[in-house]
Amino acid sequence: MNGSSLALRQRSLGDASAEFPLFPPLTRGCPLTSTSEIAYPLEVVYDYARVDGSLFGQEPGPDIARWSPLLPPLDAPTLGEGGTPLLKVGDVYVKDESSNPTWSHKDRLNRVTVSAAVACGAPGVVVASSGNHGASAAAYAARAGLRAIVLTSADSPPAVQAFTRAYGATVMSVPTEKRWPLLREIVDRLGYHPVSNQTVTHTGHPFGPEGYKTIAYELFLQLGEVPAAVFAPTSYAELLYGVWKGFVELRLLGVAGRTPRIFSCEPAAGGPHARALATGAPAAIVEPGPSDAYSIAGPVGGHRGVVAVRDSGGEAVLVTDEELRAAQRDLAREGLWQELAGVAGLAAYRKLRRDFDGPVVCVATSSGFKDIGVGSRRYPAVEDLTVDDLMS
Known part of the structure; x- marks a missing residue:
């Protein structure tokens, strides 16, 4: 490399x-x-x-170790993360992160954080997650020969729980208010390396967003220029900040002459980063309402997202579940089936209705297989089916 x-x-x-x-x-x-x-x-x-x-x-491709000088030490083996396609959909580009090994952007983060666990000599990793993060951490831990404990919620999709357990992880459904105290106890008593958040507002793992910088490097090479704007689904904003930092580094190194505007895209039922940016707070905690975009519908924000949006001249955009479903449906008709939360970038871009001086990228984060209820519906055989029935 x-x-x-x-x-x-x-x-x-x-x-x-x-x-x-x-x-x-x-x-x-x-x-x-x-x-x-x-x-x-x-x-x-x-x-x-x-x-x-x-x-x-170089050409962008799988295994983020190609960017090793600008990443923390990568002591865990790769699963082939990165090098995901950039596809033109209408008037925007979609960065399809569902093409990663466990079908989400979290693989970039976990290659880096599980590497830290290996470097620290930890016996395993522990993560509090109801979806993508837990499955990805379990996969990278298994690849590195480490144990994984995943603390999840009872209402997380059964398919995602099965997906996570397939890697040999210990997966336990724990009430939300008890997940983080238990995680801290596992860290303190068992010496497991935490790859998710432990603090009142989000800080997570300090190495995590470094993996997401590689999205910025790839976008620059795939487009042949810096995009004018990047819209990304936002939960804890590690992705958002990582992409922003990657473009800042390109400018710092003299590779690029500008940086894009960064847009946080959150469910309208919550939006801690939108709240923090509107009030001038370094971070915020909100009381979220119901949303099917469970991957990004949390109450806790972090300072990273505020920095990325504020320093880039971007904005926070809130989207409803209906707007998310419309974007999900339209992307599927283009051959891209994304998780509901994963299309928040595209939904936000459409809602904003803004013209930009240059290409716009919407990061699509995860496969539609991760959604609530996927696989639960049965489709019985149709008796006496004719070609005419198929034409209606």
Whole structure:
């Protein structure tokens, strides 16, 4: 590939002067800047002066290790994540992350976070997740020879639970309010490496968004330029921030001359990042209403999303389930079946009705197989079917 990691250290997003060694990853947020009301994430700092310019002369393809200099050390083996297609759909481009090994964008994150678990000598990983994150973590842990514990909710889709269990993970349905205390106990008592959130507002794993930077690198090479705007489904905003940071690095390295506007796309029934941006808060917690877009319909936001939208000159867009279903249906008719939450970017772009000076990319995050109720309906045989019936 392209050499070893040039990662140097961790740095707080709450105060850039607060820096820490690269290891161990600070998975409970910045210890110097966080409070009981707001937890600030950390990011990874690199030796950018040593990055070889030829790094961006390659073709995008599977295995994000091709971007090793700009990632934390990758000590876990690949499953072939990355290199996903970019497809023109109407007047926008769709980055189809359902083409990843476990059919979601989470594979980019878990290649990096499970690598951290291997580097730290942890016996396994633990994650609180009701969907994509848990399945992906279980797959990458299995590939790395680690155990995985997935704390999920009883109402998560049965197909997703079966998917996660197939990798040999220990999957337990736990009431939402008890998942995070139990996760912390597993970390403290068993020494498992946490690859999901443990803090009051979201910080997650400091290495996680680094995997998502590779989407920005791929988009730049696939388009031949920086897009004018990127719309992404937003839950904890690790994806959003990672894409933004990737484009910032391209500009910093002199590879690109500009950065895109970044748009967070959340269910109208919640929207913690929209709330934080509207009120000027560093992060927010909301009381969400019902939404079938369960993958992004959480109450807790984080500071990463606020930074990405604010610093890029983007906006927060809220979309209803009806708008999501329309976008899901239209994408399927283009040959792309996405999870309801996964089409939030396209739904938000259509709702905003904005003209941009350059290409627009909507990140589509996950396969439609992950949706609630998929596979539960039966289709009995039709008696005396004729060709005329098929033409109606």
